[in-house]
Amino acid sequence: MNLTGVKTVLPAVAMTVVSMVLTLAVVVMWLGTAMPWMVALVVGLGIDGGWLATLAYERRLAAQGDHSTPVTAVGWGFGVVATGVLVAHALTAETNAGAWLAVAWLPIAAKALWLVHGLWERTALTAEALDAIQGIQQEARDEAAVARARLRAEAATEETRLTAVTQAGARVAAVQAETAKTLSRAWSTLESAREGKETGRALTSVTTPVTPGVTPGVTPRWELPLWGPVEPVSALALENGPALTDDALDALVDQIRHSQTPALTYREMATRFRTSGHSASEVRLRAAWKRVEAA
Template identity: 80%
Template sequence: MRAKTVLPAVAMTAVSMVLTLAVVVMWLGAAVPWPVALVVGLGIDGGWLATLAYERRLAAQGDHSNVVTGVGWCFGLITAGVLVAHALTATGSAGAWLAVAWLPIAAKALWLVHGLWERTALTPVALDAIRGIQQEARDEAAVARARLHAEATTEATRLAAVTGAGARVARVTAKTAKTLSQAWATLETARAGQETGRALTSVTARVTPGVTSRWELPVWGPTDPVAVPALDGPALTDEALDSLVDEIHHSEVPALSYREMAARFRAAGHSASEVRLRAAWKRVV
């Protein structure tokens, strides 16, 4: 990297010194002997080269002198001024000389760039360490991005699965609820029908003559298991059954519900069909 900045500066400085020497010899050769013109040209180039060498020595020591830098820029401006003056006084080739008049200033600028590079240059070890740190940071960033992407993909997949399962459960629940509602609507219609009781009574009258049964369809709601004891002993009459149901129903305050009354009725050892027990409950209540 050092050669990339110092070689252009050296080459442009050498070209500028050769052009300055040639211009001074051609310009002053007509007025003074050519050895005198040669000495003047070498003096300008020598002064420029000496200040440049001293400036580079200070830079190598880590030092800087504004006076030396100013003298070097003065020699560069003098060289450029000589080239411009020669271009303005020359006949037939003024444009060509003006085209190269900026070379001394460009040479000084290149030396300035080279000096800035030297003040900020790092050793190969430091550059390798910096490259390693940067590569490690890039690796960590890439791993973090990959991890976040994987987590986002997993979360999206899980959410899609949960959403799909919830939708399926909701559809099945809705379908089941619709079917049950239709079934219970049918049962309710049958319960409310005026001919339902008569039809059931006409059927059971042939099986249980002399017993008037009241038929009721199942009721929608939770059910409690009840213990049904063995049906031993004589069947209770309607009056005795009504008396027992009334006694159990009003045994506590507030009065017991049908389920509680039925459970205590059967727990006490009494026996009666569910139809008769419910009929007695309705008559009492």
């Protein structure tokens, strides 16, 4: 029995001894006036002896890991009888009735302490088991603390990353908005110039396709520039041979354009035109493209 077991059994033993002494004394004092004191002593010893015998039997069964309900009931019966004797003596005593009544609960209290000690014995663990349990609990607390710290660090990192991404997105959006405003103002100025009477004449003197109604069959094209990857165009090859005629240029442009299905765009056609070694100015090549497209 370790130190904790001693702490639980000593109060039960002490209270049992006090209860037996009080019970014997009360029986001898109470019944001694009505019968010989030797008979009263035997009655008191019988009550205490029966209580002690049942208690010893209960302890032996508990040591074997067993339990007997009848023995427990008999033990509680002796405790109730001892308590009843003390209460009856206190109620019939002419002097100090309150003091006797105050100690009348000791037999029941002693039985309760033995019950507590039995519960401790059934749930007691060895020192090795207690050390193992404490180690497991400490390990669980350590893992929980590490997990909480990791989660807090990840949350702080994610918050920092989201803040940086948000700020960068805001800056990009601001630049895009400013660029859109600039382009809008520029195209508004160009549209005003195209629609103006005097500016239209000036543009006509520079290039006729930009003014509506000047060149028959030609529709002016005012489109926003395309922002994206641009395919490199090979430099114009300088040849000493004669330049292509308009009909030959148109036939060559039409042939290159329809060399693939669907038909090539102007940029793709121009790239293949110059890659194949042909030479023509950009103005003539675009004019040929328009003629072929219109046809």
